Amino acid sequence: MTRTRYSTAMSLDGYLADAAGSLDWLLTLSDEGTEGGFASFLDGIGAMAMGATTYEWVLAHEPLLEHPERWQQTYGDRPSWVFTHRDLPRIPGADIRFVSGDVRPVHAEMVQAAGERDVWLVGGGPLAAVFADAGLLDELQLSVAPVLLAGGAPLLPRRLEGRLRLTDARVAGVFAELRYEVGPPPT
Secondary structure, three states, X not given: OOOEEEEEEEEOOOEEEOOOOOOHHHHOOOOOOOOOHHHHHHHOEEEEEEEHHHHHHXXXXXXXXXXXXXXXXXXXXXXXXXXXXXXXXXXXXXXXXXXXXXXXXXXXXHHHHHOOOEXXXXXXHXXXXXXXXXXXXXXXXXXXXXXXXXXXXXXXXXXXXXXXXXEEEEEEOOXXXXXXXXXXXXX
């Protein structure tokens, strides 16, 4: 059964990026000792979704417009949805679909495209929160880094009380990896 997973790294105090929007704090940490690694994780992913800010960060960080082959090398041929209200550049050769509006019909397309694999919400706490509000977020998979940022972009800009159930906790190199099942929103 296809699950929708918000899998991300965050600081110990709950931030995805620092106050300047930077991930430099994360990129300096070693992933040595993490089980399976990113390639193993991607094997279970059939479709991806991200917000515009995450997409722009990936474009700039890799630089994918100058080297579009890097998208394929990293993410393969997985279809990817980018939720945005802005005009954004397309990465040549990548299956990227720009969308806006209600996440429900788009989610149905993503689940169908994923087949037997999962949907990965790549980034953007606000986007993950919209999926959670709609009852479409099944799991939080968090790699908690030994860093305190004291501000920045939060993991989720929502309160999720009584909806999270810890299903796994383990040491993964310098990270604590936590998995939570996300229950439905209150009725």
